[in-house]
Amino acid sequence: xxxxxxxxxxxxxxxxxxxxxxxxxxxxxxxxxxxxxxxxxxxxxxxxxxxxxxxxxxxxxxxxxxxxxxxxxxxxxxxxxxxxxxxxxxxxxxxxxxxxxxxxxxxxxxxxxxxxxx
Numbered sequence: 001x002x003x004x005x006x007x008x009x010x011x012x013x014x015x016x017x018x019x020x021x022x023x024x025x026x027x028x029x030x031x032x033x034x035x036x037x038x039x040x041x042x043x044x045x046x047x048x049x050x051x052x053x054x055x056x057x058x059x060x061x062x063x064x065x066x067x068x069x070x071x072x073x074x075x076x077x078x079x080x081x082x083x084x085x086x087x088x089x090x091x092x093x094x095x096x097x098x099x100x101x102x103x104x105x106x107x108x109x110x111x112x113x114x115x116x117x118x
Contacts, residue, residue: 006051007031008044011062022064035059045069 007024014021022038024031033041038054045052045066052058052066071083077099 005029006042006044008046009038009054009064010046011035011064022059 005026007022007029008026009022010025012021012023013019020035021032022035036059038059039056041054042051043054043058043064044050046063047065047069050066050068054064055067057070058064058066068086070086072086073081074084075081
């Protein structure tokens with residue numbers, strides 16, 4: 001008898017029927033489930049290895065991962081957009097606060113307004 005465990009899933013689409021299923025990628029496990037039925041099930045993150053619950057976003061992914069391992073699009077100070085991992089955002093926020101402080105110091109130092117006469 002096999003032991004119960006949390007599955008690490010990967011999506012597979014059958015070419016003829018276009019049916020999408022998830023199958024477990026752990027050794028000696030033959031678990032399969034349709035993607036729509038996997039909503040709300042526990043799974044192992046394919047990036048960090050932590051256990052999480054599959055949500056509507058995760059069931060659309062080829063290799064589902066938890067929300068902490070996901071990437072989001074951010075805009076840099078020069079206006080360009082790029083993707084960063086969610087777990088690095090506190091570092092990015094701290095850096096942006098430092099940049100704002102440095103810009104205000106620079107503006108104060110280079111202020112060319114005329115001094116008022118008394």
